[in-house]
């Protein structure tokens with residue numbers, strides 16, 4: 394944290410500057426000026442000219458020396474700042490030196506007479522100024538002032554400036570915690586982050602307000618400088634993180650270096666072709682398999698394209714895997730009549746997991762293709778699926794569905810029931826909020842910007858996803874482990890039918 398270690402030093406330098414030598418110099422200059430004016434009033438013209446030239450020379454000398462003095466002070470501050478900062482903080486100091494981008498922002502603000510943009514630009518400029526040696530004097534004054542208040546006066550206007558409260562490390566790069574402009578949301582900084590991203594040559598800038606920050610009026614700006622999401626191998630990951638309950642499945646790594654566990658609820662996985670949906674389904678099955686063998690989970694599969702679940706026909710991991718829409722419709726209807734309804738009649742209480750009352754999970758690959766089938770509504774599938782989605786949760790009947798698209802037109806009202814939403818690479822920005830929920834794009838979810846994974850880049854970006862759950866609305870960027878063909882074969886052959 395920079396401020397904690399260097400803040401008091403800034404204050405004491407500020408005091409030095411505002412008192413002592415500085416003030417004495419200026420009061421000396423003032424007295425000299427008055428005396429000079431008095432002499433000039435009673436002198437002949439030639440002497441007045443000589444005196445005026447001499448005064449000009451003295452004033453220039455003073456200006457030059459005070460400029461040198463400010464540069465010297467700037468250097469000292471810079472050195473002190475750098476001494477007290479760790480390497481991550483130094484990065485941010487460098488990053489904040491982006492006057493080009495900030496000026497551009499200011500220029501736009503002026504051009505469009507946009508007050509909000511102007512306030513934002515000032516705020517950002519100040520962020521940069523904080524680390525700019527060449528504006529040391531102003532910076533010290535601002536800094537000193539900011540310690541008392543979050544506003545500064547420029548001319549006759551009061552401006553709100555962000556106070557950098559702390560600079561923290563994160564696995565992806567430095568994070569600046571700063572006081573937010575009153576009423577600001579993550580969107581307020583959209584434009585600025587886009588501009589800054591380019592000019593600072595960082596991979597990404599994320600602005601986020603966590604619930605704990607909101608209470609303190611803080612925002613955090615993360616400067617993503619490296620991506621820690623290297624895909625772990627499936628076998629290593631799942632050996633190290635076996636699920637200790639079927640209700641919470643460790644499935645992926647987070648960019649903070651942790652493990653992401655999916656709370657089992659209705660789950661929607663959306664990703665364009667080749668984004669890694671198959672890997673996510675395999676990972677889920679891997680974690681659920683031991684619980685299925687222990688009788689705590691029953692699995693049903695629907696795979697209209699005969700893709701990810703095809704091999705499981707020959708495995709007893711699933712009670713049933715159906716492929717054509719007619720059979721899928723019958724299977725889902727019987728889930729409603731034989732599982733959901735009886736549970737609703739008998740329980741009345743909330744669902745408790747047991748061998749008599751196992752978790753029932755319907756895995757659907759290619760939900761979009763199912764929903765677009767002309768028999769989707771006619772066969773009763775649409776209605777029964779909606780029933781499970783809207784009522785199954787309290788009775789332990791869940792749907793985990795993968796889809797290539799997340800458009801409303803395709804998934805219709807089904808989308809709203811999914812408590813967990815996972816977005817792998819998608820084709821369009823418009824899908825982001827549709828999949829992850831309102832405001833996800835503004836909060837920095839960029840599944841549409843994940844580069845296509847292919848042979849040429851060794852599938853470096855397959856399995857990267859953003860996830861959001863109703864239980865924990867914080868948006869996470871995660872990466873699923875790599876599931877090899879051998880892993881899939883092992884799973885397929887482990888439970889022959």
Ligand SMILES: Nc1ncnc2c1ncn2[C@@H]1O[C@H](COP(=O)(O)OP(=O)(O)OP(=O)(O)O)[C@@H](O)[C@H]1O
Pocket residue numbers: 624664665666667668669670671672673700797846852853855856857872873874875876
């Ligand atoms: N987490 C991962 N790490 C590395 N490679 C991965 C990962 N997940 C998937 N891949 C690789 O990316 C490729 C595409 O993955 P996958 O088939 O799961 O995508 P998909 O979204 O299901 O595609 P489609 O919709 O076309 O079936 C595969 O070669 C797979 O091995």
